[in-house]
Amino acid sequence: MSWNRIKRSTGNLPVLLRKSAGRLPALRLLVAALATTLYLHAGYKIENIPYPAELRGGIASIAFTPSGTLVIASRYGEIWTRRSDGRWQLFMRGLDEPMGLVAESDRVIYIAHRPELLRATDRDGDGRAETFDVISGAWGQTINYHEFFFGLRRDQEGNFYGALSLESQGEKSPATNLPTRGPRDVTDILEPSGQRSETTWRGWAVRITPDGKLDPLANGFRQPNGVALSPEGEFFVTDNQGDYKPSTGLLHVERGDFHGHASSVKWEPGFDPKQVTTEALWRRLKTPAVVFPHGPMGISPGEPVWDVSGGRFGPFAGQVFTGDYSKLAIRATLERVAGGWQGACFAFLGRNETPGYVSGDKLKAGITRAAFSPDGSLYFAASAGWGAGEDGLQRVSWDGHTSPDLRDIKITERGLTLSFTQPMDPATLAKPEAYEVTRFRYYYHYKYGSPWIDEERVPVTATRVAVDQSSAELTLAELKPGFIYEVSVPTLRTTGGEGLANPLGYYTANRLLNGERTVGGTTRLARPDEKSLGAKEVTAAQSSPAALVAAGEKIYRMYCVGCHQPDGRGMPVPGGAANFVDDQTRLAKPDTELLNVIEKGKEGTGMLPFGAILSPLQRKSVLAYIRASFSPSAKN
Numbered sequence: 001m002s003w004n005r006i007k008r009s010t011g012n013l014p015v016l017l018r019k020s021a022g023r024l025p026a027l028r029l030l031v032a033a034l035a036t037t038l039y040l041h042a043g044y045k046i047e048n049i050p051y052p053a054e055l056r057g058g059i060a061s062i063a064f065t066p067s068g069t070l071v072i073a074s075r076y077g078e079i080w081t082r083r084s085d086g087r088w089q090l091f092m093r094g095l096d097e098p099m100g101l102v103a104e105s106d107r108v109i110y111i112a113h114r115p116e117l118l119r120a121t122d123r124d125g126d127g128r129a130e131t132f133d134v135i136s137g138a139w140g141q142t143i144n145y146h147e148f149f150f151g152l153r154r155d156q157e158g159n160f161y162g163a164l165s166l167e168s169q170g171e172k173s174p175a176t177n178l179p180t181r182g183p184r185d186v187t188d189i190l191e192p193s194g195q196r197s198e199t200t201w202r203g204w205a206v207r208i209t210p211d212g213k214l215d216p217l218a219n220g221f222r223q224p225n226g227v228a229l230s231p232e233g234e235f236f237v238t239d240n241q242g243d244y245k246p247s248t249g250l251l252h253v254e255r256g257d258f259h260g261h262a263s264s265v266k267w268e269p270g271f272d273p274k275q276v277t278t279e280a281l282w283r284r285l286k287t288p289a290v291v292f293p294h295g296p297m298g299i300s301p302g303e304p305v306w307d308v309s310g311g312r313f314g315p316f317a318g319q320v321f322t323g324d325y326s327k328l329a330i331r332a333t334l335e336r337v338a339g340g341w342q343g344a345c346f347a348f349l350g351r352n353e354t355p356g357y358v359s360g361d362k363l364k365a366g367i368t369r370a371a372f373s374p375d376g377s378l379y380f381a382a383s384a385g386w387g388a389g390e391d392g393l394q395r396v397s398w399d400g401h402t403s404p405d406l407r408d409i410k411i412t413e414r415g416l417t418l419s420f421t422q423p424m425d426p427a428t429l430a431k432p433e434a435y436e437v438t439r440f441r442y443y444y445h446y447k448y449g450s451p452w453i454d455e456e457r458v459p460v461t462a463t464r465v466a467v468d469q470s471s472a473e474l475t476l477a478e479l480k481p482g483f484i485y486e487v488s489v490p491t492l493r494t495t496g497g498e499g500l501a502n503p504l505g506y507y508t509a510n511r512l513l514n515g516e517r518t519v520g521g522t523t524r525l526a527r528p529d530e531k532s533l534g535a536k537e538v539t540a541a542q543s544s545p546a547a548l549v550a551a552g553e554k555i556y557r558m559y560c561v562g563c564h565q566p567d568g569r570g571m572p573v574p575g576g577a578a579n580f581v582d583d584q585t586r587l588a589k590p591d592t593e594l595l596n597v598i599e600k601g602k603e604g605t606g607m608l609p610f611g612a613i614l615s616p617l618q619r620k621s622v623l624a625y626i627r628a629s630f631s632p633s634a635k636n
């Protein structure tokens with residue numbers, strides 16, 4: 001029997017598996033065993049790659065030289081290389097948190113570390129660098145632990161691209177008597193914020209010419225922990241959710257842009273504090289090309305890389321991949337619409353670990369670095385350094401089998417076109433009810449993150465299925481710019497009855513095809529009467545216990561899933577998020593105790609306080625969802 005026939009005849013095993021759960025445990029085991037043996041191909045394989053035990057502190061940057069030598073830098077400041085014979089060698093040490101590399105050759109490596117852009121050269125070819133040249137370091141620096149220089153990319157003219165992050169003070173007022181490089185200005189812009197720009201060019205994305213001249217391009221960044229040039233040479237970064245940042249996302253950087261965080265505008269030429277208001281900044285705001293909605297699409301994305309392997313990495317050639325701290329790999333797509341970049345994002349790995357889709361080792365938590373190897377596989381590097389992640393190096397390769405998945409979402413004149421990696425069952429594809437489309441946007445404010453606001457279900461009024469059954473064009477009842485469209489298709493099946501590996505995507509409609517766009521992108525300012533947020537949801541949630549659980553699911557997906565995971569099993573690392581399923585002491589605690597933890601957090605652990613973000617009813621509903629889904633009595 002051919003592979004496809006086997007696959008087709010067993011295609012809905014995962015569904016069967018779920019349906020038989022509980023009732024027939026023996027059958028479930030048998031079917032699971034069958035499923036693993038029959039799914040000889042899985043699509044993607046994850047392998048843990050060993051590296052020298054001396055290398056401690058996790059991996060802070062990764063690159064390949066043109067000859068295929070793997071180069072990694074540890075967070076504690078060492079660079080190691082692995083040549084084609086598999087031998088590891090120490091290239092240099094003594095760096096200060098090297099967050100990015102350009103490996104020009106086996107002998108010349110450019111490094112973005114906190115204080116400077118450095119060139120390290122191995123002149124005699126013994127595998128170790130002995131010459132070090134500072135290219136630039138013309139930015140301010142204090143001793144604050146959170147001031148990074150993220151990087152690094154180089155264009156064809158030899159210019160370097162990087163981004164300088166803000167310092168993190170929490171709510172504490174800054175100590176001004178400590179040594180500082182460059183001018184210092186501790187004034188708050190608008191509101192005091194947890195992260196600040198107190199020395200020059202903090203919160204800016206920069207270009208550095210080959211002769212070392214610093215060219216600050218754009219500002220408003222917070223922790224832009226992923227710097228990239230697209231294959232066409234366009235500059236993109238990923239930034240982290242937080243104060244002034246409603247969500248994470250992939251941001252397109254052009255000269256003069258303002259990307260949201262107020263603190264960095266103080267270094268603009270001709271800066272006049274009297275001109276700065278929240279509204280004035282919002283009017284200039286450029287929101288992400290692709291919003292990665294905080295929660296369902298992770299909590300902290302890293303370095304974006306383009307698949308230019310020409311199909312050796314599977315059906316997503318040309319798309320963008322990035323790791324996220326929350327045990328997730330994200331896949332994003334971009335299109336030019338009326339002169340601006342926008343696109344879609346999907347979970348790639350980490351949210352669906354069925355044997356039909358991925359094999360090998362489990363994806364690590366704490367991934368922030370990525371690089372495509374010359375052989376077309378994708379390397380991810382992780383560091384436990386910033387919370388409950390893991391240290392490690394992983395290789396993801398495609399095994400030649402294409403699993404059914406959403407390939408892309410694109411905007412049309414009246415709606416969205418969804419494309420798939422395989423032909424789909426045309427009958428389900430044609431049904432408007434098969435598509436759950438919801439749109440939402442965010443607040444622009446100095447507060448940390450934002451709830452989803454102006455959220456509406458958008459009916460699909462018509463569908464048109466392509467002749468090859470690999471895409472469907474949806475007409476929406478309404479299509480507006482300045483919104484993020486959530487598209488969920490859990491019931492779609494291939495002709496063989498298989499569901500999609502990741503049936504959820506988000507399209508960021510910054511602009512419509514006719515050029516229509518809104519001020520403030522995918523955000524708006526809060527109206528003065530919006531003190532109590534989400535009144536509509538509150539009424540809905542109170543209507544029945546099932547409605548309470550449904551409201552809680554949404555909150556769980558938005559705020560908790562990144563740490564506690566979709567299956568409620570948390571993070572399998574010391575200090576990792578609680579496992580509600582296997583650690584039965586957790587949900588055995590009474591509601592009052594757990595609600596108290598959700599409100600106030602747990603001092604000294606990763607469990608954050610949600611009292612300021614979630615209303616009492618929202619906290620109650622998310623706990624109701626957790627109990628309904630993960631306690632021993634819950635059916636799943």
Ligand code: HEC
Pocket residue numbers: 388555556559560561562563564575576577578585586589594597598602605606607608610622623
């Ligand atoms: C940044 C990671 C993170 C996020 C986000 C997070 N948690 Fe937690 N959570 C943790 C950790 C870590 C623990 C374990 C704390 C400990 O050591 O007891 C935990 C524990 C818990 C517990 C068990 C408390 C106990 O006393 O046993 C509950 C309930 C809980 N979280 C609910 C939530 C809810 C609800 C959300 C979303 C609104 C959420 N968590 C978001 C990390 C997180």
